[in-house]
Amino acid sequence: MDPYVPVSVFLGVALVAALAFCTVPGLLAQRRPNPTKSEAYECGVEPTSSVGGRFPVRFYLIAMLFVIFDVEAASFYPWAVQMRALRVNGLLEMIVFVAVLGIGYAYVWRKGGFQWR
Amino acid sequence: MLPAFGFALEAPWWVEVVVKSLVLLFIVVTTFAYSMLAERKILGWMQLRPGPNRVGPWGLLQPAADAAKMLLKEDLTPQTADTFIYRLAPFISLIAAMGVYAVIPFSESGNGLWSIGDVNAGILFVFALTSIGVYGISLAGWSSGSKYPLLGSVRSTAQMISYELAMTMSVVGVLILAGTTSLAGIVHAQNRLWFVIPQLGGFAIYLITAVAETNRTPFDLVEAETELVGGFHTEYSGLRFGLFFIAEYLNMITVSCIATLLFLGGWNAPFGLTVIPGIVWFVLKAGLFIFAYIWLRATLPRLRYDRLMAFGWKILLPAATLNLMLTAAVVAVTG
Numbered sequence: 001m002d003p004y005v006p007v008s009v010f011l012g013v014a015l016v017a018a019l020a021f022c023t024v025p026g027l028l029a030q031r032r033p034n035p036t037k038s039e040a041y042e043c044g045v046e047p048t049s050s051v052g053g054r055f056p057v058r059f060y061l062i063a064m065l066f067v068i069f070d071v072e073a074a075s076f077y078p079w080a081v082q083m084r085a086l087r088v089n090g091l092l093e094m095i096v097f098v099a100v101l102g103i104g105y106a107y108v109w110r111k112g113g114f115q116w117r
Numbered sequence: 118m119l120p121a122f123g124f125a126l127e128a129p130w131w132v133e134v135v136v137k138s139l140v141l142l143f144i145v146v147t148t149f150a151y152s153m154l155a156e157r158k159i160l161g162w163m164q165l166r167p168g169p170n171r172v173g174p175w176g177l178l179q180p181a182a183d184a185a186k187m188l189l190k191e192d193l194t195p196q197t198a199d200t201f202i203y204r205l206a207p208f209i210s211l212i213a214a215m216g217v218y219a220v221i222p223f224s225e226s227g228n229g230l231w232s233i234g235d236v237n238a239g240i241l242f243v244f245a246l247t248s249i250g251v252y253g254i255s256l257a258g259w260s261s262g263s264k265y266p267l268l269g270s271v272r273s274t275a276q277m278i279s280y281e282l283a284m285t286m287s288v289v290g291v292l293i294l295a296g297t298t299s300l301a302g303i304v305h306a307q308n309r310l311w312f313v314i315p316q317l318g319g320f321a322i323y324l325i326t327a328v329a330e331t332n333r334t335p336f337d338l339v340e341a342e343t344e345l346v347g348g349f350h351t352e353y354s355g356l357r358f359g360l361f362f363i364a365e366y367l368n369m370i371t372v373s374c375i376a377t378l379l380f381l382g383g384w385n386a387p388f389g390l391t392v393i394p395g396i397v398w399f400v401l402k403a404g405l406f407i408f409a410y411i412w413l414r415a416t417l418p419r420l421r422y423d424r425l426m427a428f429g430w431k432i433l434l435p436a437a438t439l440n441l442m443l444t445a446a447v448v449a450v451t452g
């Protein structure tokens with residue numbers, strides 16, 4: 001049997017278990033909401049503004065860098081598994097790949113992409 | 118067939134799989150409950166106090182008492198929240214955390230592997246599911262409609278994706294040596310020599326990134342109480358908060374299991390002590406990592422956020438790349 005079949009069954013069982021975890025307290029726990037309780041928590045002070053404000057662009061930059069470098073990390077995997085067959089040729093090709101990548105990495109470093117201020 | 122009953126009981130395959138899954142989930146959740154108790158006990162001892170000791174002998178019933186309390190707590194949803202996503206987020210975290218256990222092989226005996234399914238892309242499956250866990254955290258913070266959770270979740274998402282990168286790179290060295298991505302295959306490749314010895318650098322990087330991935334001290338900026346109240350789960354209460362809590366602990370146990378499989382030879386016995394069954398070795402090795410986590414929490418203070426990000430991008434990522442290139446060079450030259 002394809003091992004992904006039991007894995008999918010396990011995921012299904014986990015889903016049902018998680019659903020059960022979420023519905024049972026709804027039946028047992030008391031519910032007495034009032035306006036103060038259902039306010040967003042801000043250390044007891046009434047919320048002064050809504051959350052949809054400005055946000056540091058740093059986080060967006062990190063997300064973009066992650067996408068770039070993660071795709072690169074993904075391309076290492078098939079190469080790594082076949083390394084014993086590829087031998088020196090595979091190594092040389094990977095050195096070129098890493099060198100090209102290193103130029104981009106050095107550029108981001110130089111431009112302060114990893115600097116948090 | 119269920120050989121455990123002493124006679125051959127013919128059951129449809131899916132019954133067997135469902136029973137296995139339920140048993141494994143039960144074991145995993147119990148492990149979570151008692152590793153939580155162990156953490157509180159050990160932290161207590163390290164700080165010269167007794168830790169939980171009121172509920173049952175030596176506080177052994179504390180997890181049950183905690184579960185009962187969580188079940189009976191009022192489940193609050195803030196008015197400003199996006200209700201559907203707010204309720205969905207803990208699910209995503211929990212299912213991603215539990216799903217990983219489907220591919221982890223715990224031991225091996227004459228009947229075969231002790232796992233639900235040994236998929237050939239095992240390590241990729243693990244990384245894929247743990248990445249999905251990040252969605253739980255970022256959606257929870259975003260949908261709460263409150264400032265602290267939003268700040269906490271954006272921070273932790275950035276932290277987790279940064280360290281995930283170094284983590285995926287740190288295990289490539291193991292894959293070069295093992296020549297497979299199947300978790301059982303990686304363990305079999307360590308029959309003679311555990312990968313912790315040729316891959317000491319990768320092992321160190323993996324351990325550091327694993328602490329950051331599970332948001333534990335000293336990388337627990339997600340719930341930096343002094344600045345962010347509770348981080349992404351500030352608005353959650355009752356069992357919905359509990360689901361995040363379970364997911365966090367399960368992730369800690371998962372990375373301990375993966376570290377055992379990739380670097381410490383899984384269920385392989387050290388010093389030829391094959392008298393003791395493999396599952397015992399597996400539990401001992403994984404327990405060692407869990408203890409190390411608790412120890413870290415008692416010892417180290419929290420990092421500053423800019424240093425955390427700089428450490429991940431400027432040190433761990435190049436170090437992991439260097440490690441994998443060196444491994445590849447050695448393999449290419451010596452075969």
